[in-house]
Amino acid sequence: MQTAKKDIQPIDTSTEVSPEEKTFLVRGNRQIPIFAECASKYSLFFRYKEKRNFSLSDEPVNLLIRNNGQSIELGPCRILPGPDLNGYHGRLVFLWDVYDIQSLLKNQKVVKLQSVLNDLPLVLARKNKIRPSFKEYTTNLCYDLSVYQKTFDELDLQYKDEPEEIKRLVQKAILDSQSEKFLQFFQKTVDELIQEVADFSEEEHQTHGFYFRKQVWNHILCGPLMRRPNLKPRGYAGDSEMMSMVYRNAYEG
The missing domain is CATH 2.40.10 (Thrombin, subunit H)
Structure with missing residues (x-):
């Protein structure tokens, strides 16, 4: 048909x-x-x-x-x-x-289109298996990432109508002056996450990983370098687009 x-x-x-x-x-x-x-x-x-x-x-x-x-x-x-x-x-x-x-x-x-909604009660109930300390960590991280994203997006809007060369230099100035601070913040959150999950069982890793992914998914999609491997099928090897982004070593998104 x-x-x-x-x-x-x-x-x-x-x-x-x-x-x-x-x-x-x-x-x-x-x-x-x-x-x-x-x-x-x-x-x-x-x-x-x-x-x-x-x-x-x-x-x-x-x-x-x-x-x-x-x-x-x-x-x-x-x-x-x-x-x-x-x-x-x-x-x-x-x-x-x-x-x-x-x-x-x-x-x-x-x-039926709505059949996926039948699983909602089970998916929503998964949060009941999450450790309170992990919930607190995830909530704080999502808040911090949202603040960073909103702030940098507003900065981008301030110079979006500038000539391309000026735009590039202004963006570089922001990155040069602020990237180190952000990287320090990000590394700190990674270290905290490693410590938080250190004693997790395999089942807890799966349960908390599912919860964490749902919470930070919108932030993952904001970055091309993170978005592509998460949207591509698992086991995909030799992604030329990923390699191009790595070799360009430039600001993406």
């Missing part, structure tokens, strides 16, 4: 759900068969197979798919009219539980 393109005229039915799959729109006791095709990841185009159809109103409908003796009904959905339907009768979007249409029509797999 391929995603519908805006310039398709006339309708290419080769990518539609086959009639054997018996796809219906359902409202109350009425079931009307349709052809369906992905419009986007979370919406689908449809056209009625018969002259029967539902009036365009705010009353929701459900999507019913029957295939190989099995059936699933999802909804509620809203029918969206509009000029960009590529010849279809409407566009369907979920109103409550939102499902991945591409996965549903192409792979016959039901994937």
